[in-house]
Each structure stands twice: as structure tokens, then as C-alpha cells.
Amino acid sequence: MLHFRSLLCWWGLLNKRLLKRPGFWxxxxxxxxxxxxxxxxxxxxxxxxxxxxxxxxxxxxAARQVAQRxxxxxxxxETVLCESADEARTLVETGRAxxxxxxxxxxxxxxxxxxAGEAVPLVTMVVQEDxxxxxxxxxxxxxxxxxxxxxxxxxxxAESELQERSEEEIRKxxxxxxRNSRFIEFAYSDGSPVDPMESSFxxxxxxxxxxxxxxxxxxxxxxxFAQEAEAFVWMRRRKRFLLPFLCHxxxxxxxxxxxxxxxxxxxxxxSWPRELGSMALYCTACAGFAEVLRNILGxxxxxxxxxxxxxLAGLALCPIFLNVRRFRMxxxxxxxFLYLYGIRxxxxxxxxxxxxxxxWALGLILARIRGTEEPGEA
Amino acid sequence: xxxxxxxxxxxxxxxxxxxxLPLLLVAALLMTGIGWxxxxxxxxxxxxxxxVEIGVVGDFEDSILRMGMFALRNLDxxxxxxxxxQFSEESEAKSQLRAGKLNGYVxxxxxxxxxxxxxxxxxxxxxxxxxxxGVGTALTDEVIASVSELLSVSEDAVYGxxxxxxxxxxxxxxxSAGDVLAMRFLxxxxxxxxxxxxxxxxxxxxxxxxxxxxCSFFVMFLLLWGVSASPVFAGQDMELGxxxxxxxxxxxxxxxxxxxxxxxxxxxxxxxxxxxxLLILRGLxxxxxxxxxxxxxGFLLRAVPVGxxxxxxxxxxxxxxxxxxxxxxxxxxxxxxxGYVCGCLYPxxxxxxxxxxxxxxxxxxxxxxxxxAALSGQSGGWLLLGLAGYGLVxxxxxxxxxxHRLAE
Numbered sequence: 001m002l003h004f005r006s007l008l009c010w011w012g013l014l015n016k017r018l019l020k021r022p023g024f025w026x027x028x029x030x031x032x033x034x035x036x037x038x039x040x041x042x043x044x045x046x047x048x049x050x051x052x053x054x055x056x057x058x059x060x061x062a063a064r065q066v067a068q069r070x071x072x073x074x075x076x077x078e079t080v081l082c083e084s085a086d087e088a089r090t091l092v093e094t095g096r097a098x099x100x101x102x103x104x105x106x107x108x109x110x111x112x113x114x115x116a117g118e119a120v121p122l123v124t125m126v127v128q129e130d131x132x133x134x135x136x137x138x139x140x141x142x143x144x145x146x147x148x149x150x151x152x153x154x155x156x157x158a159e160s161e162l163q164e165r166s167e168e169e170i171r172k173x174x175x176x177x178x179r180n181s182r183f184i185e186f187a188y189s190d191g192s193p194v195d196p197m198e199s200s201f202x203x204x205x206x207x208x209x210x211x212x213x214x215x216x217x218x219x220x221x222x223x224x225f226a227q228e229a230e231a232f233v234w235m236r237r238r239k240r241f242l243l244p245f246l247c248h249x250x251x252x253x254x255x256x257x258x259x260x261x262x263x264x265x266x267x268x269x270x271s272w273p274r275e276l277g278s279m280a281l282y283c284t285a286c287a288g289f290a291e292v293l294r295n296i297l298g299x300x301x302x303x304x305x306x307x308x309x310x311x312l313a314g315l316a317l318c319p320i321f322l323n324v325r326r327f328r329m330x331x332x333x334x335x336x337f338l339y340l341y342g343i344r345x346x347x348x349x350x351x352x353x354x355x356x357x358x359x360w361a362l363g364l365i366l367a368r369i370r371g372t373e374e375p376g377e378a
Numbered sequence: 379x380x381x382x383x384x385x386x387x388x389x390x391x392x393x394x395x396x397x398x399l400p401l402l403l404v405a406a407l408l409m410t411g412i413g414w415x416x417x418x419x420x421x422x423x424x425x426x427x428x429x430v431e432i433g434v435v436g437d438f439e440d441s442i443l444r445m446g447m448f449a450l451r452n453l454d455x456x457x458x459x460x461x462x463x464q465f466s467e468e469s470e471a472k473s474q475l476r477a478g479k480l481n482g483y484v485x486x487x488x489x490x491x492x493x494x495x496x497x498x499x500x501x502x503x504x505x506x507x508x509x510x511x512g513v514g515t516a517l518t519d520e521v522i523a524s525v526s527e528l529l530s531v532s533e534d535a536v537y538g539x540x541x542x543x544x545x546x547x548x549x550x551x552x553x554s555a556g557d558v559l560a561m562r563f564l565x566x567x568x569x570x571x572x573x574x575x576x577x578x579x580x581x582x583x584x585x586x587x588x589x590x591x592x593c594s595f596f597v598m599f600l601l602l603w604g605v606s607a608s609p610v611f612a613g614q615d616m617e618l619g620x621x622x623x624x625x626x627x628x629x630x631x632x633x634x635x636x637x638x639x640x641x642x643x644x645x646x647x648x649x650x651x652x653x654x655x656l657l658i659l660r661g662l663x664x665x666x667x668x669x670x671x672x673x674x675x676g677f678l679l680r681a682v683p684v685g686x687x688x689x690x691x692x693x694x695x696x697x698x699x700x701x702x703x704x705x706x707x708x709x710x711x712x713x714x715x716x717g718y719v720c721g722c723l724y725p726x727x728x729x730x731x732x733x734x735x736x737x738x739x740x741x742x743x744x745x746x747x748x749x750x751a752a753l754s755g756q757s758g759g760w761l762l763l764g765l766a767g768y769g770l771v772x773x774x775x776x777x778x779x780x781x782h783r784l785a786e
Contacts, residue, residue: 023704027711034715049517050727076520098727114566114573121575130578136430136460136521142570143524147531149573153566154535157559162539162548173542174535185501186519205723209714213707216605220706223608227702255707301609305404308606311710312411321723328477341507347476 007246014250028258031210035262038206049137050078052097054088057105062148066103069144077137092126099127099134101141111148115156122149188344207268207343208320210259211336214252214283215314218290219307221251226300241364244294248287256283278342281352285335288359295366310334335359383631386622390639397609398643404606405651408599430460430518433471433483438464442491449568460521475507481518482506494533502526532563592668593749594722597742600685601713601722603644604692608706610640611696619784629780633693637773641689645682652678675752684745687765690772691741697776700783716742741768 018024053070055063071079080097082088088100102124104110113120122145127134154174158164164173225247256279260269269275293310297303314320317327318336331337338355342348438444450462463480465471471483487493487500504522536556542548543555552558619632659669672678695712699705717723719733720743726734737743744764751758 018703021701021704023699023701023708026698027704027707030708030711034711037715037719076517119572122573124575124577126577128578130576133517136517138571138574139521139524142573143527145573146528149566150531150535150563153562154539154559157539157555157562158542161550161558162542162546162555164542173538175538185503186522187503187505188507205718209718212714213710216710217707220608220703223706224703251703301400304609305400305606307608307706308404308602309407309411311602311605312408315714315723316411 010243010246011250014247015254018251018254024254028254031213031255031258032262032265035206035210035266038209039266049076049099049133050080050097051137052080052082052088052091052100054082054085054100054102055105056085056102058083060103060105060107062108062111063103063105066107066144066148069147070101070141075140077140089126092128095128099125099137101125108148111152112156114149115152205320206266207263208318208336208340210262211282211339212311212314212318212320214255214259215286215289215334215336216307216311217255218248218252218283218286219293219303219310221248221287222290222294223300223303223307226294226298226303241367244291244367245287245360245363248290249283252283252286253280256280274343278339278349278352281342281349281356282335282339285339285352285356285359288356288363289335291363292359292366295363295370298370383627383635386627386632387635387638390635391642394610394639394643398647400609401606401643402647402650405603405647406654408602408606409651409655430481431463431479432460432518433463433465433474433480434486435465435468435471435483436486436490437488438466440491443486449564460518472505475505482522484522528567532560532567536560536563589668589753590725590750592672593753594717594725594746596681596749597684597688597720597745598713598717598722600644600648600681600688600745601717601742603648604688604695604709604713605706607640607644607692608702608709610643611702611705614702616783616786619780623784629784630777633697633773633777633780637690637693637776640693641686644689645685648685649678649681652681671753675755677749677752680749680752680758683762683765683769684748687741687769687772688745690769690776694772694776694779697779716740719743720746722746739764741765744768 051070053067055067057063067081071081080088080091082091082100085100085102088097088102091097092100104122104124107122110120110122114122123141125138125141151174155167155170158170158173164170222244225244260275260279263269263275293306294303297306313330314334314336317331318334319340332351332355335352335355338348338352342352434447434450436443438447447462447464463471463474465474465483468483468485471480471485474480475483483505485503485505487502490500490502493500504519506519536559539559540554540556543550548555550558619629622632623629656669656672691712692709695708696705699708714723719729720726720737720740721729721734722742726737726743726746729737738747744761748758748761748765751761
């Protein structure tokens with residue numbers, strides 16, 4: 001076992017090997033720049049579905065009110081208010097919008113006819129092709145129509161069932177209770193409330209991309225170590241078995257500093273102690289993962305070939321751009337998956353800790369079996 | 379013999395030639411991975427399994443909750459896009475959420491129905507998985523928020539009707555005023571799809587989502603190819619470059635020879651693989667009319683200038699990084715950030731207008747648009763010019779950096 005002081009000395013020497021390279025500094029500094037660009041992407045309006053809202057009669061008060069409700073709220077649906085229904089339809093026809101919601105001139109009258117029991121459509125929806133995203137987006141439209149619809153239903157009910165004719169009285173009782181309470185609250189499975197910044201679909205990839213960068217860093221370190229292993233052949237075997245882990249850990253921790261700085265700057269850190277703890281654990285897990293892979297594949301060229309495959313698996317299977325709910329057995333093999341879930345869940349942090357212990361143990365066992373703890377043989 | 383451009387190019391070609399088969403294998407695995415992922419998503423979609431799955435945890439001994447669940451699963455228009463799964467224990471729903479089988483679940487508090495009747499109740503809780511969330515989850519959360527709003531408005535109106543009936547001593551034959559109004563609201567909510575008249579235009583001039591992603595994944599694949607090519611640059615230092623310079627081969631010609639050999643490796647690997655894949659798809663009659671369209675539209679021919687521009691970018695990045703370790707990290711950062719901003723990972727329409735404009739003029743954005751133009755039957759002449767311009771600038775910059783490094 002290496003002595004603590006000599007461990008620190010080795011830490012310094014191995015780190016110097018990296019930090020003396022201007023290219024490495026360039027990578028570290030590129031991280032905040034990347035985050036700045038991605039955060040900029042999320043700071044302005046954008047949406048998963050672009051909907052053009054067209055008013056058949058721009059002066060219709062009911063239609064204007066619905067359009068206002070649709071456009072003023074922050075949403076993952078991007079709504080564009082058009083001057084006319086034709087303009088909205090043209091945006092769909094030319095592919096500049098995924099769908100158009102056309103609000104008729106007689107919308108108010110249609111609410112009344114509907115409350116009287118007549119089957120009448122309120123809105124015309126024009127789409128190029130119907131898909132799940134557009135189907136789900138209709139709920140947003142219905143929520144915008146609903147306040148007027150519910151009033152029309154209430155008024156119709158008051159007139160027909162309660163025999164109340166006075167509009168003033170009807171309005172008074174309709175608005176008598178305004179709880180403005182949320183019927184549904186949002187929470188994560190560990191009970192913590194959902195942070196709106198964290199759940200922005202344009203911001204969330206930032207953490208995932210940066211986490212993947214650390215994993216790539218660990219793999220590159222494994223390639224680098226396999227290539228330069230001869231440099232450490234003079235070391236005594238007993239002092240050498242942790243050296244590759246230390247190399248990977250140093251590189252990942254250097255990257256982690258840049259990543260944490262970038263996350264801090266972009267306002268994605270909710271709790272620093274948790275962030276620091278999970279990042280340290282993640283870096284250790286990545287070092288273990290890289291060492292297991294190095295011992296399985298052996299040669300730097302094979303590691304280089306495995307790198308894009310791991311990268312692709314990380315991009316596709318970890319919750320970075322997509323939240324794939326299949327292939328769990330493959331997903332849990334990637335430390336990035338456990339880390340991204342662990343940020344919000346203590347349970348997943350425990351899994352990550354277990355993963356770290358297992359990967360380090362497996363790395364050491366494989367090294368012994370293959371004899372690759374002898375750097376000269378790598 | 380005085381080494382010139384051609385002998386150095388042949389030397390480089392011999393070096394990269396050794397990597398052709400391993401890289402072809404890696405590229406094949408990469409493409410199989412992408413294909414497997416895409417096909418499984420498409421099959422999921424075909425089987426209707428793409429519906430969002432939401433759990434509902436509550437005491438279903440209660441007849442009203444049971445009825446509500448029945449209505450949601452069988453009568454409500456959301457049944458085509460959302461599948462509601464019933465749980466009596468929260469632990470069951472939580473373990474399903476952890477296993478990735480649910481998008482989230484709604485927890486109904488105990489005595490919820492009685493509390494609603496009393497007018498004071500704990501809100502429902504929508505529990506979602508921790509960690510980074512995808513687009514689907516973001517949209518589901520928004521739908522749940524819309525439903526919450528809808529229920530709140532209904533609830534206030536129902537309490538208003540109850541208050542009116544109390545103040546005026548009204549009693550209806552069918553039950554209390556609140557109950558009757560609640561049933562009307564419920565009826566309207568369940569029939570909300572009838573409020574929309576849907577007009578489907580069919581695909582216009584734009585690409586379908588699958589065609590868009592075909593172009594963007596191809597560009598992403600080429601961008602990530604820079605990471606795969608790390609063995610080409612492994613162990614490379616400036617000693618050979620200095621020797622060549624002494625023998626009269628300048629930095630520009632060195633870079634050109636390295637670029638051409640790199641490009642040969644990149645294009646031969648990628649195009650070879652694409653052709654094999656297209657022939658397999660056509661042979662097995664998979665992918666609909668897309669393989670035929672790719673061959674007829676000249677998509678593969680257009681991949682050449684795209685590969686040339688992105689290859690030049692990758693050479694520049696490796697030249698800037700000066701070493702494999704930094705090189706791979708820089709390639710990864712560049713590939714993912716360019717791919718993200720240029721709409722190769724999310725559709726470009728997801729981004730704000732300004733960012734869309736920036737993304738569209740970056741090399742990966744031009745490349746994606748140039749390939750898309752092939753599928754939509756447009757010439758894309760100025761896009762080609764843009765790609766050529768980028769390629770030349772990247773090569774000139776690489777040569778400049780090499781010159782500086784050789785002089786050190």
C-alpha cells in the first residue's frame with residue numbers, strides 16, 4: 001500500500017504531467033464555454049412543438065383571451081401568435097410550424113351553444129402529420145379554453161337547473177371561491193420538490209454531456225496509461241497496483257473541477273455538498289469502469305475502438321437527450337446513468353457507491369488474472 | 379531521395395490503411411447500435427407502446443376512485459396517448475418507476491374523495507424519476523400541470539354551485555347542485571377531443587421527422603467519427619514533421635497529406651458501411667422507401683463534401699490539441715456541442731430563433747441542411763459553397779498551427 005505522503009507526491013507528479021499541456025487547459029476552459037452556449041439556448045423561448053395560433057377575427061374578445069393564455073405561459077410548447085388564420089395555416093403548410101390552432105370569430109357563441117348541449121367544435125387544428133407530441137399538446141389547448149368553457153357550463157347550469165337569470169349573480173357565485181390551489185403537486189421519488197430550472201429540457205442535457213465528458217476522460221486516461229505503461233516499469237510491484245486507478249482518478253477529478261465550475265456558473269447546482277459528494281463518487285466510479293475496460297481490452301488501440309461505442313451508449317441510454325425506459329440492464333452498467341439519477345436520489349447514490357466498489361474490485365481481480373498490473377505487459 | 383508530398387501521402391495512407399478494418403468494425407458496431415436503437419423505437423411506436431405510462435396510486439376500494447379510473451382508461455381521450463396503470467401500494471409504483479417502466483405516478487392521498495366533498499383536501503402528488511429528464515418527460519409534466527389547472531377551475535365552480543344552492547335553499551332532484559354540475563364538467567372533460575376539428579395536411583415540402591433524424595444522425599455519426607479516429611493520431615509527435623520540413627515539405631503540404639489520408643479512411647469506412655447497410659435494408663425489405671430514396675437522391679454523393687468539411691474540422695481539432703489525450707476530449711466536446719446546437723440531437727426547431735440561425739451557419743448545421751436538401755430534392759448550392767469555405771479555412775488554420783509548432 002502506498003504511504004499517504006508518497007500518494008500525495010504521486011498525485012502531484014501525475015497531475016503535473018497533464019497540467020503542463022496547454023491543450024489540456026484548452027479542454028478545461030472549453031467546458032464553461034460549452035455550458036454558456038447551452039444555457040443561452042435554454043434562456044430564450046423555444047419548444048418541442050411549434051404551434052401557430054391563428055384568429056379568424058382578430059377583434060374577437062374570447063378568441064383573443066384564449067390566444068393570450070396560450071402565448072403568455074412558459075411552456076415546452078412554442079406558440080406563435082399569427083395575424084390571421086391563413087397565416088397560421090401557411091406556417092404549417094411550409095413546415096415552419098408543427099400545427100396550427102385556428103380560433104373562430106364566434107368562439108363565445110360556440111361556448112354558449114356547447115353549454116346548451118349542442119355538439120359544436122371550438123377550434124380547428126391543422127397539422128402536417130399527427131403524432132404523440134401533438135396529441136399531448138392538445139391538453140394545453142384544452143386547458144386554455146377551459147376557463148371560458150367552465151363559465152359557460154356554469155352559467156348554462158345556473159339558468160336551466162337553478163333558474164338563475166341574473167348574469168351578475170351568476171358571475172358572483174362562479175367566482176365566489178377562488179382557491180387558486182394546485183390540484184396536483186410535483187415531486188421526485190425521494191420526496192424532494194421539482195426544481196423548474198432543473199427540469200428545463202434544454203438545460204438538462206448540460207449535466208449529462210459534462211458527466212459523459214468525465215467518463216470519456218477516464219477512458220482516454222486508460223488509453224494513455226496503456227500506451228505509456230513502460231514509463232512505470234521501474235516501480236516495485238506492491239506500490240504499483242493502484243497506479244492506473246490513480247492516473248484515471250487524477251484526470252477525472254481535474255475535469256470534475258471544470259465541470260463543477262460550469263454547473264455552478266449556469267445555476268444548475270442545488271446543493272453543493274451533495275454535488276461535491278456525488279461528483280467525487282462518480283469520478284471514482286469512472287476510474288473503476290475505465291480500469292475494468294483496460295484490463296478486458298488490454299491494448300490502447302482496442303480501447304480507442306471501444307471509446308466511441310461507450311460514448312454512443314452513453315448518449316443514447318443515459319437520460320441526457322432522451323429518457324429511454326428500456327434496456328435497464330445495459331443502462332446500469334454505465335456509471336453516468338447512476339450518477340444522473342443519483343443527483344436527485346439518495347438510493348441511486350448508494351447504487352453508485354456499490355458500483356464503484358464492485359468496479360474497483362473487478363479491476364484489481366482482472367489485473368491479477370491478466371497480469372496487467374505489470375505495466376510493462378500492458 | 380528527397381521526400382516530397384506524394385511519398386509522404388503514401389506513407390500516411392499506409393498508416394491509416396492498417397486501421398481501415400478495425401475502424402470499419404467499430405463503425406459497423408456504431409451503426410448497428412444506432413440502427414438497433416432506432417428500430418426498437420419504431421417498433422415500440424408501431425406496437426402503440428410509445429404511449430406515456432403513468433401510474434395511479436390510491437385506495438381503489440373506493441367506488442368513486444374506481445369509477446374515475448375506469449373513465450380515464452376507457453372513456454377519456456387521453457387513452458390514445460397516455461396509459462394509466464393502477465397501483466394500490468406506492469412501493470410497487472416506485473419500483474416500476476425505478477425500473478423505467480413508468481414515466482411517473484400520481485399519488486392520491488388517503489380519504490381524498492371524502493376530503494374533496496368537505497372542500498378541504500391535500501393535493502395529489504405527481505412523482506417523477508430523479509435525474510435529467512427528456513423531452514417526453516417535460517411534455518408529460520406539462521400535460522399533468524394542465525390537468526391540474528383544469529381540475530382546479532372545475533373544483534372552484536362546483537363549490538360555487540354548492541354555495542349558491544345553500545344560500546338559496548335549492549335542492550335538485552338528481553342530487554346536490556355541486557354533484558350535478560360536477561357530472562356535467564366530467565362529461566365535457568371526457569369528450570374534450572370532440573371540441574377540436576383536426577385537419578391533417580400530409581407531408582409538405584419539409585422532411586418527415588424520420589428523414590430529419592436520418593440526416594442529423596448521419597452528421598452526428600461523422601462528428602463522432604473524430605473520436606473513433608484517435609488511433610490515427612496516437613503516438614504522433616513533431617519530430618517527423620521537423621525532419622520533413624528540413625527536407626523541404628512545408629507545414630501546408632504536411633497537413634494536406636495528413637488530411638487526404640484521413641479523408642480516405644473516413645469516407646471509405648463510412649461509405650462502404652452505408653452501402654452495405656443500404657443493400658441489407660433493401661434485401662430484407664426494411665426501412666420502407668428510405669433506402670431507395672437515399673440511393674436515388676444522391677444522398678451518399680453529398681456525404682463526400684460533408685465528410686470533407688467535417689474531416690478538416692477534426693484535423694484542426696487534433697492539431698490544436700497537440701496530443702491524443704486532449705485531442706479525444708476536444709473532439710468529444712466539439713462533436714456533442716456542435717451536434718446539439720446544430721439540431722443533430724434535438725430537432726433544430728426546439729431552439730430559440732437566434733440559436734437556430736447560429737446553428738444553421740455552423741459546419742454541422744450546413745452539413746445537416748445539405749443532406750436534408752438531397753432528400754427534399756433541392757440543390758443546396760450555397761450550402762455546398764459554405765462547406766467548401768469551412769473546409770479551406772480549417773485546413774489553412776491547421777497549417778498555420780503546424781507551422782507555429784514546427785518553429786518551436
